[in-house]
Amino acid sequence: MAQSKTAKQIQDAAEALFAEQGFIETTMRQITREANVNLAAINYHFGSKQGLIQSVAEQFLKPFSDYIDRALIERMAVLEGASVQLEELLELLMRALLHVDQENNHALLMFTRLLELAYMKTQEELREFILGRYGSKLAPFIDLLRKESAMMEEDEFFWRLHFVMGSVIFTLSNFTMLAEIERKKFNSEAEIERILHRMVPVLSAGMQARGDKLYFSRI
Amino acid sequence: MAQSKTAKQIQDAAEALFAEQGFIETTMRQITREANVNLAAINYHFGSKQGLIQSVAEQFLKPFSDYIDRALIERMAVLEGASVQLEELLELLMRALLHVDQENNHALLMFTRLLELAYMKTQEELREFILGRYGSKLAPFIDLLRKESAMMEEDEFFWRLHFVMGSVIFTLSNFTMLAEIERKKFNSEAEIERILHRMVPVLSAGMQARGDKLYFSRI
Amino acid sequence: MAQSKTAKQIQDAAEALFAEQGFIETTMRQITREANVNLAAINYHFGSKQGLIQSVAEQFLKPFSDYIDRALIERMAVLEGASVQLEELLELLMRALLHVDQENNHALLMFTRLLELAYMKTQEELREFILGRYGSKLAPFIDLLRKESAMMEEDEFFWRLHFVMGSVIFTLSNFTMLAEIERKKFNSEAEIERILHRMVPVLSAGMQARGDKLYFSRI
Amino acid sequence: MAQSKTAKQIQDAAEALFAEQGFIETTMRQITREANVNLAAINYHFGSKQGLIQSVAEQFLKPFSDYIDRALIERMAVLEGASVQLEELLELLMRALLHVDQENNHALLMFTRLLELAYMKTQEELREFILGRYGSKLAPFIDLLRKESAMMEEDEFFWRLHFVMGSVIFTLSNFTMLAEIERKKFNSEAEIERILHRMVPVLSAGMQARGDKLYFSRI
DNA sequence: AATGAATGAGGGTTCATTCAT
DNA sequence: AATGAATGAACCCTCATTCAT
Numbered sequence: 001m002a003q004s005k006t007a008k009q010i011q012d013a014a015e016a017l018f019a020e021q022g023f024i025e026t027t028m029r030q031i032t033r034e035a036n037v038n039l040a041a042i043n044y045h046f047g048s049k050q051g052l053i054q055s056v057a058e059q060f061l062k063p064f065s066d067y068i069d070r071a072l073i074e075r076m077a078v079l080e081g082a083s084v085q086l087e088e089l090l091e092l093l094m095r096a097l098l099h100v101d102q103e104n105n106h107a108l109l110m111f112t113r114l115l116e117l118a119y120m121k122t123q124e125e126l127r128e129f130i131l132g133r134y135g136s137k138l139a140p141f142i143d144l145l146r147k148e149s150a151m152m153e154e155d156e157f158f159w160r161l162h163f164v165m166g167s168v169i170f171t172l173s174n175f176t177m178l179a180e181i182e183r184k185k186f187n188s189e190a191e192i193e194r195i196l197h198r199m200v201p202v203l204s205a206g207m208q209a210r211g212d213k214l215y216f217s218r219i
Numbered sequence: 220m221a222q223s224k225t226a227k228q229i230q231d232a233a234e235a236l237f238a239e240q241g242f243i244e245t246t247m248r249q250i251t252r253e254a255n256v257n258l259a260a261i262n263y264h265f266g267s268k269q270g271l272i273q274s275v276a277e278q279f280l281k282p283f284s285d286y287i288d289r290a291l292i293e294r295m296a297v298l299e300g301a302s303v304q305l306e307e308l309l310e311l312l313m314r315a316l317l318h319v320d321q322e323n324n325h326a327l328l329m330f331t332r333l334l335e336l337a338y339m340k341t342q343e344e345l346r347e348f349i350l351g352r353y354g355s356k357l358a359p360f361i362d363l364l365r366k367e368s369a370m371m372e373e374d375e376f377f378w379r380l381h382f383v384m385g386s387v388i389f390t391l392s393n394f395t396m397l398a399e400i401e402r403k404k405f406n407s408e409a410e411i412e413r414i415l416h417r418m419v420p421v422l423s424a425g426m427q428a429r430g431d432k433l434y435f436s437r438i
Numbered sequence: 439m440a441q442s443k444t445a446k447q448i449q450d451a452a453e454a455l456f457a458e459q460g461f462i463e464t465t466m467r468q469i470t471r472e473a474n475v476n477l478a479a480i481n482y483h484f485g486s487k488q489g490l491i492q493s494v495a496e497q498f499l500k501p502f503s504d505y506i507d508r509a510l511i512e513r514m515a516v517l518e519g520a521s522v523q524l525e526e527l528l529e530l531l532m533r534a535l536l537h538v539d540q541e542n543n544h545a546l547l548m549f550t551r552l553l554e555l556a557y558m559k560t561q562e563e564l565r566e567f568i569l570g571r572y573g574s575k576l577a578p579f580i581d582l583l584r585k586e587s588a589m590m591e592e593d594e595f596f597w598r599l600h601f602v603m604g605s606v607i608f609t610l611s612n613f614t615m616l617a618e619i620e621r622k623k624f625n626s627e628a629e630i631e632r633i634l635h636r637m638v639p640v641l642s643a644g645m646q647a648r649g650d651k652l653y654f655s656r657i
Numbered sequence: 658m659a660q661s662k663t664a665k666q667i668q669d670a671a672e673a674l675f676a677e678q679g680f681i682e683t684t685m686r687q688i689t690r691e692a693n694v695n696l697a698a699i700n701y702h703f704g705s706k707q708g709l710i711q712s713v714a715e716q717f718l719k720p721f722s723d724y725i726d727r728a729l730i731e732r733m734a735v736l737e738g739a740s741v742q743l744e745e746l747l748e749l750l751m752r753a754l755l756h757v758d759q760e761n762n763h764a765l766l767m768f769t770r771l772l773e774l775a776y777m778k779t780q781e782e783l784r785e786f787i788l789g790r791y792g793s794k795l796a797p798f799i800d801l802l803r804k805e806s807a808m809m810e811e812d813e814f815f816w817r818l819h820f821v822m823g824s825v826i827f828t829l830s831n832f833t834m835l836a837e838i839e840r841k842k843f844n845s846e847a848e849i850e851r852i853l854h855r856m857v858p859v860l861s862a863g864m865q866a867r868g869d870k871l872y873f874s875r876i
Numbered sequence: 877a878a879t880g881a882a883t884g885a886g887g888g889t890t891c892a893t894t895c896a897t
Numbered sequence: 898a899a900t901g902a903a904t905g906a907a908c909c910c911t912c913a914t915t916c917a918t
Contacts, residue, residue, distance in 0.1 A: 004880080004882090005881095006881070006882070007881095017877065020890090024297065025243075027399075027907075027908070028285065028908085028909065028910090029908085029909095029911085037882085037883095038882060038884075039883090039908085039909095039910095040882080040883060040884080040885095040911080040912090041881085041882065041883080042909095042910095043909085043910060043911075044881075044882070044883090045881085045882095048909080048910075049909065049910090071338075073430050110291075119392075119393040119396050119397075120396075121395065121396055126228075141275065145896045147908080154405060155401060155404075155405045155407060156417065157403060158400075158404065158405070159397075159401075159414060159417050160391060160417070160421055162389070162397055163386040163387065163389075163390060163417075163418060163421050163422075164386070166385050166386040166388065166389025167382040167383070167385040167388070167389075168385070168388050169385065169389055170338075170382075170384065170385025170386075170388055170389050171272050171340075171378075171381060171382060171385050172380070174338040174381075176340060177338050177339075177340055177344075178338075178378075178381055181377075182374060182377060185374075186373060186374045186377070188374060195378060196380050198375065198379070198382075198430065199382060201428040201429060201430045202379055202382050202425040202426070202430075203382075204428065205424040205425050205427065205428030206386075206421040206422065206424050206425040206428075207421075208424065209420040209421050209424030209425075210420060211417065211420045211421070223898070223899095225898080225899075246890080246892085247891080247892060247893090248890090248891085248892090256898065256899090256900090257900040257901070258893095258900085258901085258902095259883075259893085259894080259899080259900060259901080259902095260897090260898095260899070260900075261892090261893095262892080262893065262901095263898080263899070263900085264898095267892080267893080268893090269890065318893070367888090442901080442902065442903090443902095444902070444903070445902095452802070462681075463681075465766040465886080465887065466887080466888060466889090466890085467886080467887080467888090474904085475904095476890090476903060476905075477888095477889095477904085477905090478889085478890080478903080478904060478905080478906095479902085479903065479904080480889095481888085481889060481890075482902075482903070482904090483902090483903095486888080486889080487888065496842065499887090531884095536913045557831040557834050557835075558834075559833065559834055581784065592843060593839060593842075593843045593845060594855065596838075596839060596842065596843070597828075597835075597839075597852060597855050598855070598859055600827070600828060600831075600835055601824040601826065601827075601828060601855075601856060601859050601860075602824070604682050604823050604824040604825070604826065604828050605820040605821070605823040605824050605827075605863075606823070606829025607827055608819070608822065608823025608824075608826055608827050609816075609819060609820060609822065609823050610821075611776075612776040612819075614778065615776050615777075615778055616776075616816075616819055619815075620812060620815060620816075624812045624815070625810060626812060633816060636816050636817070636820075636868065637820060639866040639867060639868045640817055640820050640864075640866050640868075641820075641863065642866065643862040643863050643865065643866030644824075644859040644860065644863040644866075645859075647858040647859050647861065647862030647863075648858060649858045649859075650857065661877070663878075665877080684911080684912070684913085685913060685914090686911085686912085694878090694879090694880085695878065695879045696880085696881095696913090696914095697878080697879060697880080697914085697915080697916090698877095698879075699880095699913090699914095700913080700914065700915075701877080701878070702877095702878095705913080705914080706914090763899065771877095771906090799903080803896070859877070865893085
């Protein structure tokens with residue numbers, strides 16, 4: 001058995017709580033209470049809170065990066081050398097997110113929380129863990145994205161990529177909140193799927209926009 | 220006197236620390252130590268940590284919204300009924316940010332940290348405080364943005380607005396980190412001004428993109 | 439007021455418990471329970487457990503080294519250049535111990551526990567704190583000891599000094615235990631003063647012994 | 658088979674770790690990790706941590722007391738009624754220590770750590786275990802020591818014996834630390850054998866010193 | 877004979893807040 | 898107006914032991 005029952009319960013409870021409240025805000029006591037498990041069990045099974053976070057992270061990042069990998073290969077085979085379009089690439093990204101979310105309904109939030117965390121300056125360890133583990137696997141996808149974006153310098157692409165990531169992370173991270181606001185304002189129920197879809201043309205246009213007009217300067 | 224010397228010292232120290240570390244991560248001990256002030260002084264002058272946060276928030280949001288207000292009026296007067304272009308609007312937004320940052324060099328970070336916080340579900344009080352205070356003042360700006368974006372439903376606009384906000388918030392919030400990565404990767408020094416400028420065409424294109432092509436569905 | 443009432447209570451309780459049980463074995467919860475004080479008070483007043491230990495250490499080491507200092511000066515004045523005898527020096531040392539023990543009846547045990555701790559390899563911080571603070575003050579005493587001992591190399595003296603220290607530390611450290619054994623065996627009540635006195639000729643003879651006969655070698 | 662393979666592995670690992678770090682400081686996790694054995698195995702084979710300590714103790718004390726026993730008998734046979742000199746007795750003690758250290762290179766440290774522990778007041782069980790087991794076996798040696806020391810009362814001898822034990826225990830117990838200090842100070846490498854040799858004349862002189870001059874009294 | 881899993885008790889530390897002056 | 902002192906709650910982590918298999 002790969003994982004004991006207790007470890008599984010911890011992992012599940014942690015996943016839900018991390019997704020809902022964030023990693024730092026979630027305490028080991030909350031997790032073990034929710035999991036009906038002794039406080040020390042986390043340290044026993046995962047070594048530390050950080051270890052649990054990494055374990056939970058892996059649980060999600062692996063299927064995500066695998067999905068993208070696989071989907072990319074399949075799509076390339078069909079295209080026979082023709083290039084994928086940018087919107088299609090972004091669509092594929094969204095599908096990957098939805099796919100893992102289906103298997104594990106905290107996946108989307110976990111994804112964003114992880115990225116949030118990974119950009120905190122205190123979390124160098126996690127950042128390197130993620131990059132070391134998944135950075136290379138996602139490289140082909142990034143490369144394709146680069147090709148299909150507007151022509152630009154490397155550093156410009158670097159920043160645009162993070163603008164786009166910011167959109168996704170912020171939106172998903174605050175999805176519950178935003179969905180609630182929408183419900184109050186427009187009396188309509190937001191579906192995560194629809195929102196992700198809405199992003200595609202926006203992000204795509206952003207990546208393809210021509211840049212370089214300098215409109216303002218300090219003062 | 221609106222504010223005692225002690226309260227001023229606290230406010231200043233808090234501003235710097237909040238900007239650098241975030242609200243939750245900053246402790247009252249750090250603030251009072253930095254301010255050379257007694258630990259209890261925060262509670263005395265601001266009631267609670269939350270009260271201090273709101274006070275600091277105000278300190279920044281007021282000049283920001285005033286700047287936009289004023290700049291918009293000036294620009295409209297010149298245009299005499301002709302419409303402002305979207306990129307110009309976004310440029311104006313960026314200039315507002317840089318302007319307050321000049322008067323108070325923590326302003327940019329504070330802006331983003333505040334918005335981050337405002338979207339946390341535990342922070343309903345702050346959220347309502349900000350919306351109640353500044354929501355109406357920024358309304359004209361939002362309206363203009365709406366007009367200059369692609370034609371779309373109200374709810375679509377709502378979401379796109381947040382996609383864009385996400386880009387700005389994420390980028391500024393993680394600016395230190397991202398700048399450091401850029402320095403390592405490209406050996407170039409990021410300037411906040413240049414990065415904000417880089418955003419304009421990207422965000423503009425995003426808001427003007429035509430939407431509605433449904434590429435994917437769940438499963 | 440140099441020290442608050444709570445800080446005093448903590449210091450006193452800590453002193454008693456440290457003396458009785460040792461530093462590591464004594465927990466902060468024991469101390470604060472005994473002192474009728476909140477657990478957090480130790481960290482408030484002393485920063486950390488280690489800080490409390492250092493504070494307690496100082497409380498004792500200062501009068502001890504001061505006493506030796508003073509007594510040495512007085513004695514030298516009387517002798518007018520004539521040399522002190524070794525036994526007298528050791529006697530002076532014992533008197534210093536008894537003196538501080540009179541003012542603070544945990545002093546003797548504290549002395550030994552501190553030296554025990556100072557020689558642990560994990561306690562480099564404390565070791566340097568003590569040496570930096572009192573090493574130089576005790577130097578004249580050590581120098582005299584050297585002069586009155588048998589002629590020997592520097593390194594030989596170094597080791598003999600520690601043989602002697604070992605006697606003192608071990609005896610005081612286990613005094614309660616040893617006294618109890620004596621009571622059972624000889625039905626006599628040990629007094630610390632008498633025991634210290636018993637040490638003088640023994641230690642003195644040890645320091646003055648002629649060395650250098652090599653009786654054995656590792657097979 | 659007296660002891661299973663697992664028990665042997667535990668014993669060996671425990672010995673090394675106890676010697677290096679002390680009994681209390683060494684955790685069961687460390688031991689079982691080092692021994693490549695399950696955590697529960699200690700309790701299974703030795704009942705408790707205390708049981709393991711006693712087992713390890715025996716492992717060492719037996720050859721030690723046997724060696725002294727044997728050497729004493731051999732020496733007496735040669736002397737044919739003539740008395741052994743004190744230095745020779747102490748030399749024999751040191752040789753016994755070095756002898757067991759040769760067969761088991763943690764023996765010296767174990768010896769001292771055990772004696773340290775045995776004098777802690779919480780360790781009555783261990784103390785009685787050791788005394789009951791080896792007290793009588795070492796009696797002849799102690800008797801000889803008594804004869805060759807200066808004439809003195811029983812209780813004086815009792816205390817002097819512990820002064821001497823203190824020297825040995827303290828020195829060996831902190832040998833690593835002291836050797837390091839010596840290396841820094843004199844740039845010379847201490848050898849355990851040489852240090853033990855250095856002790857002989859010092860301890861011998863101490864045991865033979867004439868006592869009884871009362872130099873001081875409590876103020 | 878052996879072990880993976882689990883646990884209750886307790887470790888030191890940190891937090892925002894409140895009290896008494 | 899201001900502050901030193903004090904506190905209860907909560908933090909993560911580690912320990913030796915025991916249970917079920």
